[in-house]
Amino acid sequence: xxxxxxxxxxxxxxSVVSSVVPSKTTKPxxxxxxxxxxxxGIGLFATDLEMAAKVRLDSVKVSKEGTVLLPxxxxxxxxxxxxxxxxxxxxTDLRCRIESGGGSFVLLxxxxxxxxAEATVVSGKRLxxxxxxxxRMIQETMFAAARxxxxxxxxxxxxxxxxxxxxxxxxxxxxxxxxxxxxQTDDDVQxxxxxPLRALNTLARALTxxxxxxxxxxxxxxxxxxxxxxxQLVSQLLDTRFPDYEGVMPKSADTTVExxxxxxxxxxxxxAILCAAxxxxxxxxxxxxxxRMIAESSARGRADVSIDAVVKGAGGSINFNPDYILEAxxxxxxxxIRLDMSDDSMPAKFTLGESFxxxxxxxxxx
Amino acid sequence: MWPVASAPRTILHADMDAFYAAVEQRxxxxxxxxxxIIGGYGPRQVVSTASYEARKFGVHSAxxxxxARQLCPEGIFVTPRMEVYAAISGQIHEVFEQFTxxxxxxxxxxxxxxVTGSRALFGDGRTIAERIRRDVLERTELCVSVxxxxxxxxxxxxxxxxxxxGLVVVEPGTEREFLADxxxxxxxxxxxxxxxxxxxxxxxxxxxxxxxxxxxxVEGFGSNLGEHLFVLANGLDERPVISERAAKSIGHxxxxxxxxxxxxxxxxxxxxxxxxxxxxxxxxxxxATVIRLKLRHPPFETKSRQKKVAATADDLELYRVATALLxxxxxxxxxxxxxGVTGADLVSADAPAAIxxxxxxxxxxxxxxxxxxxxxxxxxxxxxxxxxxxxDRHGEDAVRHAGKRRATNPWGPQDQE
Numbered sequence: 001x002x003x004x005x006x007x008x009x010x011x012x013x014x015s016v017v018s019s020v021v022p023s024k025t026t027k028p029x030x031x032x033x034x035x036x037x038x039x040x041g042i043g044l045f046a047t048d049l050e051m052a053a054k055v056r057l058d059s060v061k062v063s064k065e066g067t068v069l070l071p072x073x074x075x076x077x078x079x080x081x082x083x084x085x086x087x088x089x090x091x092t093d094l095r096c097r098i099e100s101g102g103g104s105f106v107l108l109x110x111x112x113x114x115x116x117a118e119a120t121v122v123s124g125k126r127l128x129x130x131x132x133x134x135x136r137m138i139q140e141t142m143f144a145a146a147r148x149x150x151x152x153x154x155x156x157x158x159x160x161x162x163x164x165x166x167x168x169x170x171x172x173x174x175x176x177x178x179x180x181x182x183x184q185t186d187d188d189v190q191x192x193x194x195x196p197l198r199a200l201n202t203l204a205r206a207l208t209x210x211x212x213x214x215x216x217x218x219x220x221x222x223x224x225x226x227x228x229x230x231x232q233l234v235s236q237l238l239d240t241r242f243p244d245y246e247g248v249m250p251k252s253a254d255t256t257v258e259x260x261x262x263x264x265x266x267x268x269x270x271x272a273i274l275c276a277a278x279x280x281x282x283x284x285x286x287x288x289x290x291x292r293m294i295a296e297s298s299a300r301g302r303a304d305v306s307i308d309a310v311v312k313g314a315g316g317s318i319n320f321n322p323d324y325i326l327e328a329x330x331x332x333x334x335x336x337i338r339l340d341m342s343d344d345s346m347p348a349k350f351t352l353g354e355s356f357x358x359x360x361x362x363x364x365x366x
Numbered sequence: 367m368w369p370v371a372s373a374p375r376t377i378l379h380a381d382m383d384a385f386y387a388a389v390e391q392r393x394x395x396x397x398x399x400x401x402x403i404i405g406g407y408g409p410r411q412v413v414s415t416a417s418y419e420a421r422k423f424g425v426h427s428a429x430x431x432x433x434a435r436q437l438c439p440e441g442i443f444v445t446p447r448m449e450v451y452a453a454i455s456g457q458i459h460e461v462f463e464q465f466t467x468x469x470x471x472x473x474x475x476x477x478x479x480x481v482t483g484s485r486a487l488f489g490d491g492r493t494i495a496e497r498i499r500r501d502v503l504e505r506t507e508l509c510v511s512v513x514x515x516x517x518x519x520x521x522x523x524x525x526x527x528x529x530x531x532g533l534v535v536v537e538p539g540t541e542r543e544f545l546a547d548x549x550x551x552x553x554x555x556x557x558x559x560x561x562x563x564x565x566x567x568x569x570x571x572x573x574x575x576x577x578x579x580x581x582x583x584v585e586g587f588g589s590n591l592g593e594h595l596f597v598l599a600n601g602l603d604e605r606p607v608i609s610e611r612a613a614k615s616i617g618h619x620x621x622x623x624x625x626x627x628x629x630x631x632x633x634x635x636x637x638x639x640x641x642x643x644x645x646x647x648x649x650x651x652x653x654a655t656v657i658r659l660k661l662r663h664p665p666f667e668t669k670s671r672q673k674k675v676a677a678t679a680d681d682l683e684l685y686r687v688a689t690a691l692l693x694x695x696x697x698x699x700x701x702x703x704x705x706g707v708t709g710a711d712l713v714s715a716d717a718p719a720a721i722x723x724x725x726x727x728x729x730x731x732x733x734x735x736x737x738x739x740x741x742x743x744x745x746x747x748x749x750x751x752x753x754x755x756x757x758d759r760h761g762e763d764a765v766r767h768a769g770k771r772r773a774t775n776p777w778g779p780q781d782q783e
Contacts (some may be wrong), residue, residue: 029495173728248729347729361727
């Protein structure tokens with residue numbers, strides 16, 4: 001196999017598929033990336049047996065077709081450190097020589113035949129949208145998913161398509177984020193699939209903010225395939241029942257509070273400094289056109305911050321874990337956000353975007 | 367002539383006969399009729415229990431195994447199976463608990479029962495004791511000897527005098543007579559040393575001790591021993607039966623004359639049980655932080671489920687949790703013979719620290735019941751207080767939560783439709 005290609009493009013492609021390569025594995029061969037050169041260009045492929053990524057590069061000069069297995073870490077590092085705009089790769093047996101700008105490097109690879117084969121993708125239901133939009137939806141929801149899996153804390157994000165729109169929903173049992181988007185197409189595609197967090201993470205790294213390039217999401221019975229441009233990511237779906245998120249959305253509110261997002265974020269961050277170590281909690285006191293935030297801990301002291309707000313309704317107080325709110329605000333683009341609340345034991349709803357809603361359960365008994 | 371407690375109690379002492387050995391002989395027919403010694407004969411090994419056949423040879427508990435072997439060469443040594451004995455002990459306790467919740471276990475095979483409050487329902491001490499003996503035999507194929515008396519000490523002596531398979535009742539007022547002719551060694555805590563001391567003072571039997579006044583005994587043997595001797599010899603042991611459960615939990619069970627199969631009937635009983643437990647919790651000024659459901663399918667398959675909750679003494683909360691536990695424990699096919707609801711891990715009703723620990727709530731129902739308790743809680747508390755007040759004046763059944771109930775059991779409050 002012999003190819004000549006743009007170094008930056010190759011680095012980008014290798015990085016994308018490398019994000020799937022496991023850092024710890026019992027199968028050393030998985031620490032490689034498969035490079036296949038054919039008449040039309042090259043394809044890079046990597047898998048950790050749960051996810052797989054594939055990237056094609058067309059603007060490549062292929063002098064000799066063939067396949068080689070490249071160690072992911074060393075190859076990325078090398079490509080990053082080289083400075084020439086182009087790079088040549090040539091493989092003999094299991095060795096691959098990389099030449100660029102006066103340097104010559106030989107990487108010892110393993111037998112490509114031993115690498116797991118690409119699984120045939122079972123096609124299913126599909127939808128399409130601008131990839132920049134999908135990336136935004138991922139960012140608006142991923143942070144709320146659970147780090148570990150427990151009964152109501154799913155380590156994945158629900159993709160719920162139906163009635164002409166698609167929703168991403170993530171929860172850790174204590175807070176829940178929903179991002180939705182109306183679909184352009186007329187076909188009434190309908191499915192519910194839970195995508196592992198890792199897959200979305202990997203996908204997010206391959207997407208560009210604001211990109212208009214379409215992403216195709218295809219959901220099969222046990223797999224999902226994301227295709228955008230020359231990149232394709234395949235992942236197993238999580239076989240879990242997602243909790244009833246529609247049921248916990250508050251339908252009404254006794255009080256609504258409209259606040260400047262930047263004001264809220266700053267004030268909350270300051271107040272949170274004085275939370276107790278073992279229970280991070282800030283009390284929100286909603287009064288006459290003010291939102292007052294109080295945090296205290298016997299060890300550290302007390303914080304009391306007030307900001308202006310437009311308050312309609314009864315007012316009252318409610319306690320939150322400040323990190324839950326700060327994490328969400330970080331993904332929020334609006335200048336002004338809205339909080340809908342009732343009493344201090346009911347979930348509160350934050351409207352953080354045109355199609356971005358966030359529900360948080362309070363801390364009770366304080 | 368001697369003062370009898372104003373309302374004489376009825377105390378039972380139940381003592382399984384040669385328990386471990388009896389279990390082994392039950393489970394292994396080839397051991398029946400033989401001298402069975404539970405324990406080992408290696409160095410430092412002792413006898414746990416010996417079967418009655420082995421006791422004829424002079425073998426008894428706590429004897430070194432080596433010596434037991436010398437005394438009884440044909441003795442069959444058996445390694446104890448503690449898990450089995452513990453399980454059987456559990457079964458025996460279930461029998462006890464059908465008659466009273468004031469059960470004080472002394473060991474796996476011995477317990478005191480205070481059935482004073484159960485007499486109205488089940489009959490006198492003798493009747494209860496006979497039923498217990500019969501039920502234990504039916505349940506475990508093992509014999510229990512029971513002593514019935516007005517105090518713990520006398521009941522214990524009584525259960526011992528006619529072993530095995532004995533039932534001895536000491537009628538109120540006849541305690542002294544009963545004890546009089548027994549040897550000194552029968553007095554609790556009187557071993558060879560104390561015996562010798564007493565004999566030197568001219569006391570050779572319990573009758574002799576009875577003939578001395580309290581002052582004389584205290585003067586002769588010191589305030590500790592003297593007082594002790596007086597109380598025991600005259601059957602005046604006032605110690606209460608301390609149910610270790612009552613302190614840690616408050617619960618109520620019902621066994622049904624006819625097994626229940628319908629969900630509504632079962633939920634009706636759960637409601638009754640929840641009401642009773644709630645009332646007792648409030649009266650004891652306690653709140654439960656764990657709610658337990660007990661369920662039995664005939665003949666003896668028992669299941670138990672429990673759940674942590676925010677501290678509560680609220681009937682409907684107990685009922686709600688019990689129903690949720692029922693759903694996880696009952697497949698709706700097997701008939702139900704017994705239901706029990708218990709509030710455990712109690713906290714004082716007005717301890718501020720108990721409830722006011724801040725806790726992050728959960729969005730999804732099944733995890734955290736507290737999240738659903740709305741500001742209606744205050745209203746509910748008022749309602750419960752009012753109901754309690756009515757019951758205090760008019761009796762337990764005067765007011766009920768709405769709901770269908772069918773009382774099919776002979777030992778619960780009767781239905782008031």
